[in-house]
Amino acid sequence: MMQELRKERLDRGIKVRADSIYAISSLKEIMFLMGPGLILVFGLLVLPAVVSPYWQRVLCIAGVYVLLSISFGFLANYVGLVCLGGALFVGVGGYLSGILNAYFGLSPLLAIPLATVAGAFICTLLLLPCLPLRGVYFAIISFVYPLLAGRLIAATGVFGGTDGIAELDVLTNKWVNIYLIFILILVVVFGISRLVNYEDLGLVFRGVKDNEQAITASGLNITFYKAQAVFIGAALGCFGGAYLSHLYGWAGMSLFAIDFSILPVAATVVGGSGILYGPLLGAFLLIPISEALRAFGTLRIVFYAIVLVFFVVFWTEGVLEYVRRKYEQFEHWVRV
């Protein structure tokens, strides 16, 4: 006779205690609470130091995608804007930094922050007219912008046209290269999670997503707040673009490539949506997987697609949710 069983999940004792006032009663509990954050910090700081030079370069690129994924996750999960404008952000930031460096002779250390802020401002202005749109409509428009930008550059031949801007200064020290973006990722991820969880502005953002009428009723201008959120998201992307153009000493049309718009979505799917760390983890998984599969040539995309479908269809919660469950809960079989 078959025995019917089901899996029961229970919170670990330490989780229950750490949720309440006993959180700081012992070192163990404190470590339980801070563990994930510490792992993230140490992981990101140690990882670049232990891998081979080639994988350091991969991590640099992965860093750019991580920033884009965080930007996508922030806008989608906390503000309710599904923004496929990653390519726009990267393109504007990369070109601005390239122009500042090549035409005005600013050093990369000055050009990158300037391009980040100015680029974010430009992107926000560009997206302003379509901010009232929602959901899929906003997604489509933000997706079309980078396509148009690429064509405009090709058609008019500005900024070097299809050849791009050559001979930008590069950050020669590889440790500066890699830690610049890794430390920024840490700052951003903790900064944004603080913003959305503990600040008033974050509360308004969430209201924009969940209950627009409440925001309007409070006498707040929704479009203004959406613009602020887009500015934050765009700044991340613009930094990524500016960084990328100085990583290879090159700014070209392919900075508007749609991969920059698509990959963050995939990263969110794989990593798990809902919290910021999901997209982060997803991007850190996907880029190295894609690199590792490079040996398979064109078959690489097939594997990639299958992995994606598998996650979307059969493992919807994503990697992070799964890990978190294992961390916070234990499972056992009970008889029905």
Place this chain on the structure above:
Amino acid sequence: MKKRFWWVVVSVVVIGSLMASLFLAGGCAPKTQQGTQSVKAEPIVIGSALSTGFLYGWDAEKAIKLAVDEINAKGGVNVGGEKRPFKVEVMDTRDLEPGVPVSDALLAVEKLILEKKADFFIGGPVRSEAALAAMDLMSRHKKVAIFTTGFLTPKFQELVAENYEKYKYSFRISGSSSNMVGEMLAVFKALTDEHGFNKVAIMVQDVAHARAGGDIMATQLKNRGWEVTGPMIYPTGTLDYSDGLFKARDSGAQVLFIWMDMPESVILLKDYRDMQLPALPIGFICAAEQPGFWEATAGKGEYAVAHLVNAGNAPCEATPITMDFVKAYKAKYNIEPEGYGTSSSYQAVYTLADAIERAGSIDPDAVIAALEQTDMVGVYGRVKFDEKHQVIPSLDPAEGVVPQLIQWLAGKRETVFPPSIATTQLKLPPWME
């Protein structure tokens, strides 16, 4: 539960049989074959970053492997007295696919440098933008690279001329678009002289190089007294070219100049035939380069003229060794050289081997010096680099590397230009007589 079961069974059967037929019918899945290497010495690694899903990528890959196998069969390269074999590492860059950022192609190059320990580079990246960016990497890592395919922009020579110390590591053994336009204009001049043609309609694909090429051709032809219609620009993937063909017909054009590397240009040529447009189709037509073109158009592509950039990408007698190459390629892959990028990639391996032997080492600076002194008879003419590291073109194979224009006649690619290697006269379609 039962229903779901049936779904699974049915779809497994359908998908399974499809996969089976895929492998039976396709059959030409890339096989990683390592030439049997009897030589014990440490191999010299040639890295080649190519967009292997596309013609300009896979033909280069095949040609490089052919040349390397030939050299290894003879025992390898003589490096200061020691015979060392070549070893090829191919990396897919996908850089010809739209929507893929250049950083992806550059990572492939870096992987070749840092992980696969490539000593030299032959091949791509294929897209100009990616190749220009890769030149930077080459100089940073001091790797000598010979670009052989896709990379056509005159910006290459400019960079090397401007900053020799930095870009001296890069050489280009295939054409530069400025030369290609010059060769095209020579063909147009011949058409005026022989047939009195003076009206042309230009149709180009909406990609940067083709559009730029179309504009240059338009102004140059206008300066030479041609009446120009267009350039008419078509987005990649256009299925209908009737409007341009009608415009060409109404303008009385006798020549249809096409610059397209999308497969849909086959539609254009089929429609051209159906309309019996009284104009000669000529230009850079990726589709018409390949041996499969005749079948793909069911013979409707007859009379199309395509510029193959370097001779030897189709059978011809440019130099004594051209046909040797064509035959060896056919013997190995059971297909004639398919198009632009084949003969140049093959030649690049031999040129590199020659330079290494003369330098007697694989030290970059020594090899660069040797490459600059290169003067050898190659597959498509005399191979010499100018001070900008661009191979010197010419219309005479004894002077420099020659281009090749082919015309499709009775199912074969017949060489029609330059006169020094032509096998037949350029023919006009019968409805133009």
Place this chain on the structure above:
Amino acid sequence: MELVIYGIINSVSLILMSIGFALAYGVSRVPNFAHGALFILTGYITWIFLYQAGLPYALAVILSLIIIALIGAALYQLILIRVRGMPISEIIASFGVGLAILELLRWAGLRGMTYMLPPFMKESLNIAGVPVSYHRVIIVGAAMIMLFFLWYFTHYTKPGLALRAIAQNERAALVLGIDSDRAATVAVSLGAVLAGLAGVLLLPLGNIVVEMGYEVLVFAIAVSVCGGLGSWKGAVVASFLIGFAQIITVTYLASHYHFVVALLIIIIVLITKPSGLYGRQKELEERV
């Protein structure tokens, strides 16, 4: 005259490419982003039947359409059914499947020029002095017949009515005993057949290449967005709008603007009337 004739042909091609996508979304709210892959796959299967198995053309076409219907149904039953109602997941899952199909075909050797289907008739005829190949006439004719059947199917047959019922009011339809999943299976499968039909009709104009799969998907999305997501009548109107707009800009303006016009139409329609020309009134859903 040329303008009218080729404008119609261009528009009808757009209809063929987009109708399957619009229909599947319209009746089952499933955005089938594997649309372009199914388009190419049908062409490839037909090619196999025609040249590897040596079947007659008509039989090869019918068989491959049946197979593509099964694949469409399997796509829904095995994959999409699990992510029903989550638009982003549906898009990613179906796009992933399409990507896998297309790139697998490319890897297995579907590249280069050798794969082509012959046109149904080789000759061409003159309509008011404009040469048109018979094959294009057949395309227009077939599209007309297809539209008529589609209209008949959704208005006068039981499964068709069930599909519309689900689209209009899913709860009421469920109460009336209409199986939502079965209807969606039929819809996706029908969409796949329409994509396949478009492939068999349009591919003989050129040859079978993987790139076209992506392009067809882009066209289908552009037309559907413009016509109102999910309204297949809107898709027909939008096809004519975009089709003629393109031909007119090429003739009177310059072909540079071919693509720009299409993009501009999409942006203008989206900003002024986000749910498209024929979208139902959903002001609250589409903007704040």
